[in-house]
Amino acid sequence: MLPRPAVIQAIRPEAAGIATYTLAFVDPADRDAYHFLPGQFNMLYLPGVGEVAISLSSDPGEPRVLGHTVRYAGDVTRAISRLKVGDVLGVRGPYGSHWPLEEAAGKNLIIVAGGIGLPPLRPVILSILSQRDAFGRVLLLYGARTPADLLYTREFGRWREAGIEVNVSVDTADENWRGKVAVVPQLFYFVRMEHKNTLVLTCGPEIMMRFVIYEALARRIPKNAIYISMERNMKCAVGFCGHCQYGPNFICKQGPVFNFAAIEPFFGKEDF
Amino acid sequence: MPPNPPRVSASIALPKPALQQVFDNLRAAGFSLVGPTVRDRTIVLDEIACLDDLPVGWIDEQAPGRYRLKKTREPQYFAYNVGPHSWKQFLHPASLRLFSAEKSNGGWVFRPPEEPQPRYAFVGVRACDIAAIAIQDRVLLGGEFRDPHYARRRENVFVLAVNCARVNPTCFCASMKTGPRATAGFDLALTELPEVFVMEVGSDAGSEALRDTPWEAATAFDRGRADRAMRDVERQFERQLKTDDLPKLIYDNLEHPRWDEVATRCLSCANCTLACPTCFCTTVVDTSDLRRTKGERIRLADSCFNRDFSHVFGGNIRPSIRSRYRQWLSHKLASWIDQFGTSGCVGCGRCITWCPVGIEITEEVNALRAKAAK
Numbered sequence: 247m248l249p250r251p252a253v254i255q256a257i258r259p260e261a262a263g264i265a266t267y268t269l270a271f272v273d274p275a276d277r278d279a280y281h282f283l284p285g286q287f288n289m290l291y292l293p294g295v296g297e298v299a300i301s302l303s304s305d306p307g308e309p310r311v312l313g314h315t316v317r318y319a320g321d322v323t324r325a326i327s328r329l330k331v332g333d334v335l336g337v338r339g340p341y342g343s344h345w346p347l348e349e350a351a352g353k354n355l356i357i358v359a360g361g362i363g364l365p366p367l368r369p370v371i372l373s374i375l376s377q378r379d380a381f382g383r384v385l386l387l388y389g390a391r392t393p394a395d396l397l398y399t400r401e402f403g404r405w406r407e408a409g410i411e412v413n414v415s416v417d418t419a420d421e422n423w424r425g426k427v428a429v430v431p432q433l434f435y436f437v438r439m440e441h442k443n444t445l446v447l448t449c450g451p452e453i454m455m456r457f458v459i460y461e462a463l464a465r466r467i468p469k470n471a472i473y474i475s476m477e478r479n480m481k482c483a484v485g486f487c488g489h490c491q492y493g494p495n496f497i498c499k500q501g502p503v504f505n506f507a508a509i510e511p512f513f514g515k516e517d518f
Numbered sequence: 519m520p521p522n523p524p525r526v527s528a529s530i531a532l533p534k535p536a537l538q539q540v541f542d543n544l545r546a547a548g549f550s551l552v553g554p555t556v557r558d559r560t561i562v563l564d565e566i567a568c569l570d571d572l573p574v575g576w577i578d579e580q581a582p583g584r585y586r587l588k589k590t591r592e593p594q595y596f597a598y599n600v601g602p603h604s605w606k607q608f609l610h611p612a613s614l615r616l617f618s619a620e621k622s623n624g625g626w627v628f629r630p631p632e633e634p635q636p637r638y639a640f641v642g643v644r645a646c647d648i649a650a651i652a653i654q655d656r657v658l659l660g661g662e663f664r665d666p667h668y669a670r671r672r673e674n675v676f677v678l679a680v681n682c683a684r685v686n687p688t689c690f691c692a693s694m695k696t697g698p699r700a701t702a703g704f705d706l707a708l709t710e711l712p713e714v715f716v717m718e719v720g721s722d723a724g725s726e727a728l729r730d731t732p733w734e735a736a737t738a739f740d741r742g743r744a745d746r747a748m749r750d751v752e753r754q755f756e757r758q759l760k761t762d763d764l765p766k767l768i769y770d771n772l773e774h775p776r777w778d779e780v781a782t783r784c785l786s787c788a789n790c791t792l793a794c795p796t797c798f799c800t801t802v803v804d805t806s807d808l809r810r811t812k813g814e815r816i817r818l819a820d821s822c823f824n825r826d827f828s829h830v831f832g833g834n835i836r837p838s839i840r841s842r843y844r845q846w847l848s849h850k851l852a853s854w855i856d857q858f859g860t861s862g863c864v865g866c867g868r869c870i871t872w873c874p875v876g877i878e879i880t881e882e883v884n885a886l887r888a889k890a891a892k
Binding site: 247248249250251253272291292293294295296297317319320332333334335336477478479481482484485486487488489491493494496499511515516517518 | 617619621624625626627628630657658661662663665666769772798799800801802804805806807810812813815820822827828829830831835836837838840841845849852853856857
């Protein structure tokens with residue numbers, strides 16, 4: 247469980263306080279050996295500062311370069327914000343459960359993301375792009391607080407061309423915004439999707455996911471067709487430190503992606 | 519005295535002073551002996567060398583939030599129960615260097631620590647603590663990932679178990695089916711009688727530890743006295759915990775008003791988690807020199823009662839003592855079962871004794887039962 251050195255190949259600012267770091271393991275053997283599934287995360291380590299769990303946001307089909315969209319939130323991510331291309335940090339992973347792409351084969355997908363919840367779902371979108379015919383209709387419902395907070399907007403055109411119905415909203419518009427103004431769960435009211443044979447994959451603030459689940463259930467999507475991604479304090483990522491426990495689940499092992507039916511008794515429980 | 523060490527599973531009698539020779543045999547075999555000793559008016563676990571280091575003649579009086587030692591006139595070596603320490607302090611230390619990192623050629627080199635690994639002989643392990651070690655084995659070795667630090671410390675441990683001679687009001691191992699008798703997981707297990715230890719040999723290592731000692735096959739009389747002593751102990755339990763409705767009882771009562779009630783008493787001091795022999799939560803701290811060219815990652819014991827335990831960007835998931843007490847108890851007695859296949863509690867009673875306000879885990883569970891909210 248020692249971290250492996252990885253070099254920053256590129257840093258792309260995405261929004262205020264958010265940037266995507268593209269990493270590659272220094273050792274070619276590590277590059278060859280590493281592969282991940284959408285929804286999984288790495289522990290990024292800055293010696294002397296600490297470690298942070300960051301979801302992989304790049305294409306699982308290209309695992310030799312690993313994209314991590316990072317929001318500068320605490321000590322470690324702020325230290326990461328001061329790194330430059332060519333700097334080395336420690337990486338270990340991938341950890342955690344993944345979005346159910348195998349189960350989604352042949353089905354419709356509604357991907358619902360809020361704010362920094364889109365990066366862990368981007369690998370799903372990229373996987374779909376590389377095998378579009380394997381899935382039915384694919385909708386993306388995505389929103390952020392303001393237009394300046396929207397991530398990956400440069401890619402929406404490509405996604406739409408590939409047959410993903412991209413629906414975007416913001417909570418608060420600016421004077422240039424011509425799109426929808428709504429919170430993410432309200433985007434359900436702008437689309438129509440049959441409930442049979444449809445999976446919902448959602449990631450974002452817990453309160454957002456709660457209302458997404460409500461809207462999905464109201465449209466008769468079964469509980470076990472809804473998948474969410476949870477977040478808790480993580481220190482070890484291997485189920486030993488105990489910090490990420492959520493009922494009987496370790497978010498680092500049984501999660502972060504959960505089938506809603508499996509965690510329904512605990513989801514939304516205050517202070518749990 | 520028979521020329522060879524006894525065979526495994528033999529039942530023998532050893533004159534009590536000869537236990538010193540067992541200690542010497544173990545040390546000669548390269549073991550570091552750790553066992554109970556009196557310090558700061560408490561029976562703690564520490565390095566021991568000779569029989570006199572043991573708490574000879576001491577008994578402990580434990581109650582919720584209370585621990586006192588009393589000297590008796592009988593020179594029993596093991597007439598007390600368990601103190602605040604458990605064997606996890608050796609197997610799962612509270613402070614541990616995980617690795618060091620050094621800047622080199624613009625990158626980082628990560629190195630595991632090179633520390634000589636002591637081979638421990640645990641002297642005086644009670645049945646509840648044998649069960650606790652087995653539980654931590656499942657947590658740290660039995661899953662998808664293995665804790666290599668725990669594995670290294672665990673692999674050569676010698677267990678000299680002791681069957682408890684009496685029961686404190688805080689003990690409830692019988693309810694958790696972990697005691698009072700040690701039935702497995704030991705190299706040697708002894709029951710103390712006035713002049714001899716009646717010992718069971720649990721392994722080849724246990725047998726070897728008796729080499730050249732004046733052991734004899736236990737007579738039927740000795741074995742009978744040992745059995746009777748254990749049956750007396752079994753009758754002494756005051757405290758019980760009904761477990762057949764766990765984990766469901768707790769999962770069904772996560773909003774029970776009792777959690778609010780216990781939160782008015784609980785200080786969230788974390789004593790229970792420190793004393794508990796199965797609690798395993800840790801955190802990590804990263805240190806560095808001023809130029810950030812050398813770093814170390816240190817693992818430290820942690821507790822779900824610490825306020826920042828559940829910290830995420832935006833706040834703590836469990837900001838209230840109510841939620842943290844609920845997390846501890848529901849993990850220990852309910853979700854632990856789903857995670858690891860056994861209860862997390864062995865009934866040692868430490869959390870009851872060492873709680874400064876005397877919260878009793880057994881009473882809290884019973885309260886959930888008494889007026890189970892629906």
